[in-house]
Amino acid sequence: MKRRNFIGKTLIGATGLTFGVPNVLPASARGANDKVILAIIGSGDRGTPTIINTCKVNSNVEIKSVCDVNDVKAARAISAIEKNLAYKPAHVRNMKEVFDDKDIDAVWISTPEHWHALAMVWACQAGKDVYVEKNPTTNIWEGRKMVEAAKKYNRIVQIGFQNRSAPYGFSACDYIKSGKLGKVVHVKSFNMLKGSKWQVQPDEEVPMGLDWDSWLGHAPFRPYNPGVHSMTSRGGWGNFWDFSGGTLADDASHVMDLARMVLGDPGHPKSVYGWGGNHAWGSKRETPEFQTMTFDFGEYTMTCESGNATSYMRKTPTAIRMNDSQFPDWKQNATRTEIYGTKGIMFLGRHGGGWQVFSNDGEIVEQDGGIFPDEWHQKNFIESIRSRKQPNGDVEQGHLSATLIHLGNIAYRVGNKQLFFDVEDERFVDNEKANQLIKSSYRENYRIEEFE
Numbered sequence: 001m002k003r004r005n006f007i008g009k010t011l012i013g014a015t016g017l018t019f020g021v022p023n024v025l026p027a028s029a030r031g032a033n034d035k036v037i038l039a040i041i042g043s044g045d046r047g048t049p050t051i052i053n054t055c056k057v058n059s060n061v062e063i064k065s066v067c068d069v070n071d072v073k074a075a076r077a078i079s080a081i082e083k084n085l086a087y088k089p090a091h092v093r094n095m096k097e098v099f100d101d102k103d104i105d106a107v108w109i110s111t112p113e114h115w116h117a118l119a120m121v122w123a124c125q126a127g128k129d130v131y132v133e134k135n136p137t138t139n140i141w142e143g144r145k146m147v148e149a150a151k152k153y154n155r156i157v158q159i160g161f162q163n164r165s166a167p168y169g170f171s172a173c174d175y176i177k178s179g180k181l182g183k184v185v186h187v188k189s190f191n192m193l194k195g196s197k198w199q200v201q202p203d204e205e206v207p208m209g210l211d212w213d214s215w216l217g218h219a220p221f222r223p224y225n226p227g228v229h230s231m232t233s234r235g236g237w238g239n240f241w242d243f244s245g246g247t248l249a250d251d252a253s254h255v256m257d258l259a260r261m262v263l264g265d266p267g268h269p270k271s272v273y274g275w276g277g278n279h280a281w282g283s284k285r286e287t288p289e290f291q292t293m294t295f296d297f298g299e300y301t302m303t304c305e306s307g308n309a310t311s312y313m314r315k316t317p318t319a320i321r322m323n324d325s326q327f328p329d330w331k332q333n334a335t336r337t338e339i340y341g342t343k344g345i346m347f348l349g350r351h352g353g354g355w356q357v358f359s360n361d362g363e364i365v366e367q368d369g370g371i372f373p374d375e376w377h378q379k380n381f382i383e384s385i386r387s388r389k390q391p392n393g394d395v396e397q398g399h400l401s402a403t404l405i406h407l408g409n410i411a412y413r414v415g416n417k418q419l420f421f422d423v424e425d426e427r428f429v430d431n432e433k434a435n436q437l438i439k440s441s442y443r444e445n446y447r448i449e450e451f452e
């Protein structure tokens, strides 16, 4: 089926892009090469190159609009798109204009995390498919709303946990399923990064070219602060509970999501013990400099060590990420998972690190190398839009992985405790302080409506 063929019957937009007759996306499959029109919401350092690459590695995919509340970043993104794709998308500040635009099939949400769930739900309600960056949520309640929205509005939703499209992740999962590792008894995941002291900065006037109220979104109003926000780079929002969940949400979320995937996507754990603190550098930031947690999955436990205090640990180097016959030096690999079976141990890397299984004598028994998987994830999203088949970054699994982050952070926030979790109701057992952190507060005009 040819959904839209613009050649010969399209308007050439003022921006130089071609757009056709307004068309609401049907929920049925389309041709493998039908045009897909995207808009980016949040054109920072992550979103801009990834949406550009998506247009390069997929045919017939175009970007109509760049939505950003920061005019500097929007201008930078538009110029990068013009340079790479030879056309100029329009700039809009308010994402509702994107949702109202019938030309746009799908949105690419790469705002800070406090905007992900609300923007995703609004997009689904407007009939758009969605790519939404990790960490998909800032609390457990939002994740359930995202799952419900995708289902209710019949949308394709790809969570930006790109390791889910890595072929070596599938082979690791098959290997564990085959029983060759024996019965899994313990899983250890690491996200141990370098860091330094985080300094508090004084509030300032809101910079020109920024809609600060919209940037804050549902979060409680606070004056502009350069420790939270930067006009030209990411800024420090990741260190504040209102906007994210620290290093755990920012980076360890990938490691734990990949670990869950190769373990066959277990449901929620029954309990979490979480510990953390700012004892390395003595920073005054809200999120801890270092934290550890233990999750009880019934027949095995999973631990995670995450933080910004260990400069000698190394993320997988680029040369190894892009070479499927090289493997990381596991002992100092900052973002690895160790899976202990009764018959062997598997070391699993992210970023294309691959996996290796070792015998009792320390010999390599089996292995599969990897390549950094962003491109596969981008292709899988566009293919899913066209085929209407579930993408690899399934929204339910994204919610379950993100919940590990929230469980670890909530256990830290209520005083380094063990918390028991009712996996059906998605609430804590006998801990009201923890239950209050299941959902954030939402300012008027920035609320996710209750629906199922």
Ligand SMILES: NC(=O)c1ccc[n+]([C@@H]2O[C@H](COP(=O)([O-])OP(=O)(O)OC[C@H]3O[C@@H](n4cnc5c(N)ncnc54)[C@H](O)[C@@H]3O)[C@@H](O)[C@H]2O)c1
Pocket (backbone or CB within 6 Å): 041, 042, 043, 044, 045, 046, 047, 067, 068, 069, 070, 073, 093, 095, 110, 111, 112, 113, 115, 133, 134, 135, 160, 161, 162, 214, 215, 216, 217, 233, 234, 235, 250
């Ligand atoms: N999958 C990955 O490997 C990966 C890597 C890096 C970042 N990320 C994720 O991508 C997201 C963006 O990260 P970043 O480093 O680009 O952050 P960033 O702060 O540089 O960019 C976010 C952009 O969103 C814009 N924005 C904020 N509120 C908005 C609103 N209401 N409407 C429109 N735009 C709005 C900001 O102005 C900014 O330009 C984060 O969630 C981050 O965790 C994922």
